[in-house]
Amino acid sequence: MPELPEVETVRRGLAPAMEGATILDMVVRRANLRFPFPPRFQDRLIGQKILDVGRRAKYLLWHLDGDETVIVHLGMSGSFRVSAINERTKPLGAHQHYFAQTAYEKHDHVMLVTKQPGGQKFEITYNDPRRFGFMLMEDVRPHPMLQKLGVEPTGNRLDAALLSEIFAGKSTPLKAALLDQRYIAGLGNIYVCEALWRSGLSPFRAVGSLATKNGKPSRYAAPLADAIRAVISEAIDAGGSSLQDHRQTDGKMGYFQHRFAVYDKAGQACIKQGCGGIIERIVQSGRSTFYCPRCQR
DNA sequence: AAGTGAACCTGAAGGC
DNA sequence: TGCCTTCAGGTTCACT
Numbered sequence: 001m002p003e004l005p006e007v008e009t010v011r012r013g014l015a016p017a018m019e020g021a022t023i024l025d026m027v028v029r030r031a032n033l034r035f036p037f038p039p040r041f042q043d044r045l046i047g048q049k050i051l052d053v054g055r056r057a058k059y060l061l062w063h064l065d066g067d068e069t070v071i072v073h074l075g076m077s078g079s080f081r082v083s084a085i086n087e088r089t090k091p092l093g094a095h096q097h098y099f100a101q102t103a104y105e106k107h108d109h110v111m112l113v114t115k116q117p118g119g120q121k122f123e124i125t126y127n128d129p130r131r132f133g134f135m136l137m138e139d140v141r142p143h144p145m146l147q148k149l150g151v152e153p154t155g156n157r158l159d160a161a162l163l164s165e166i167f168a169g170k171s172t173p174l175k176a177a178l179l180d181q182r183y184i185a186g187l188g189n190i191y192v193c194e195a196l197w198r199s200g201l202s203p204f205r206a207v208g209s210l211a212t213k214n215g216k217p218s219r220y221a222a223p224l225a226d227a228i229r230a231v232i233s234e235a236i237d238a239g240g241s242s243l244q245d246h247r248q249t250d251g252k253m254g255y256f257q258h259r260f261a262v263y264d265k266a267g268q269a270c271i272k273q274g275c276g277g278i279i280e281r282i283v284q285s286g287r288s289t290f291y292c293p294r295c296q297r
Numbered sequence: 298a299a300g301t302g303a304a305c306c307t308g309a310a311g312g313c
Numbered sequence: 314t315g316c317c318t319t320c321a322g323g324t325t326c327a328c329t
Contacts, residue, residue: 003322034305034324058323076323077307107307130306132323172299181324188322243322263322285301288320 002074004058004153004186005235005256010080011055013249017082017122018050018062021114024121027099028110033128034075038137044068050114057149057185061138071143075132082249085113085121098123110135149185153232158184160221164211174224175203175284184228190241190263191231193290197262197272198227202296203282203289234259262290270295 002010026042038044049065062070072078085098098113102123110126126133136143150166151157166183177183178192187195196203201220210221235241240254243264248254261271266281270292277294 006322073323075306076321129308130321130323132305170299176300179323190322241322286303287323 002058002076002078002240003188003191003235005191005232005238006240006254007058007060007074007186008055008236009240009248009254010074011053011060013082014053014060014080014124017084017114017116017124019052020050021116021122022049023047024113024115025098026110026112029104030109033109033131034073034134035136037135041135041137044137045070045112056146057152057181058188059146069138069141069143071134071136071138071145072126073134073145075128075130075134077130078126078128078133080249081123081125081127081251083123085123087121107131148182150181150183151185153184153186153228154236158229159225160210160217163221163225164215164217167207168211168215170208171206173203173284174201174205174207175287175289177207178228179287186232187228189287190260191228191235193263194231194261195224195227197291197296198231199223200295200297202293203284203291205297262292265290 023045026046028037028041031037045064048068051063051065054061054063058073060072060074062072064070099111102111104111105125105127107129108125108127109131112124113121114124115121126135136145151162167177170177172180174196175192178187178195179189193203199220201224205220210218210224212218235254235256238254238256238259239248239252241257241260242253242255243257262279265279268279270277270279272292272295275292275295277292279290279292282289282291
C-alpha cells in the first residue's frame with residue numbers, strides 16, 4: 001500500500017489514539033512479520049506512555065516515555081484500524097478481558113489498547129496480509145534502518161540545487177534513482193511516476209542530466225523538485241491514495257487515486273493539454289513504469 | 298559501481 | 314466452478 005502520503009495519513013490517524021496515551025494492553029498473534037518482533041515486545045510496551053507518533057520517510061516512529069522508540073513499516077499491505085472503545089456497549093473490566101471478546105479479522109497481527117489521560121480508550125489493530133511490514137525497537141540510535149535515508153520530499157532541503165548535487169555524474173535512470181531511498185526517502189512507484197509526468201521528464205533519462213557540466217542545476221532540476229513536492233503535498237492533503245484495500249485508520253478512503261495522470265493508465269490518452277500521447281506501461285528494474293512517451297523527454 | 302532478477306507472502310483479477 | 318498465470322503501494326540480497 002503505502003508511500004509517504006499514505007504513511008503520513010496513518011500517522012495522523014494514530015495520533016489522537018496514541019499521543020499522550022498509555023498502552024494498557026497488547027496482543028501479538030504471531031512470532032514475526034518480515035522480521036521477528038523484538039524480544040519481550042509486549043513487556044517493553046505495556047504500561048508505557050507514548051509521547052508522540054512521528055514519521056521518517058515511510059517509517060512510523062512511536063516515541064515512548066521510557067526513552068525507547070518503536071519503528072513501524074507497513075510494507076506493501078500493512079494498515080492500522082483505530083476505534084474508540086465505548087465501554088457502555090463493550091464493558092472492559094480488567095483490560096485483559098478485552099481481547100477475549102475481540103473478533104479478530106484475518107491477518108490482524110498486533111492489537112493495542114490505549115487510554116488517554118481523560119479516560120478515553122482506543123483499540124488499535126495492525127493488519128498485514130503479505131507481512132512485508134515490521135515492528136522493531138530502536139535499540140541503537142539512529143536505527144541502522146534510518147541511517148541511510150535521504151532527504152524528505154516535503155522538507156525545505158529538496159530543491160534544484162540538491163537534486164543536481166546528489167545526481168551529478170550518475171547515469172542511473174530517473175525512475176530508479178527516485179525510488180532509491182538513499183537519495184530521496186519516501187517516494188514509491190506511484191508518486192515517482194506521477195512526479196516524472198508532471199515535470200515532463202522521461203523515466204529513462206539519466207539523473208546526471210539534472211546537473212550541468214560545472215555541477216549547477218540544469219533546466220530540468222527545478223521542475224522535477226517542484227513536481228515531487230507538489231504531488232506529495234497534494235496526496236497528503238487528499239488522505240493518500242486508496243488502491244485495493246488501503247483505508248485511512250478510521251476506515252475512510254484516501255482519494256488521491258482519482259487524480260493520477262499516468263499510474264495504472266496504460267492505453268489511455270495523456271491528459272496534458274495538447275499532448276495527444278498514449279500512456280504506456282513498461283518495466284524498469286522489475287517495477288511497472290507508467291509514462292507518456294510523447295511529452296516526457 | 299551499477300544494473301537486473303529473485304526473494305519474502307497473500308490475494309485479486311483475468312484467461313480458459 | 315476451478316485452475317493457472319500475472320500482478321500489486323516495498324525492501325534487501327545475490328548475481329553479472
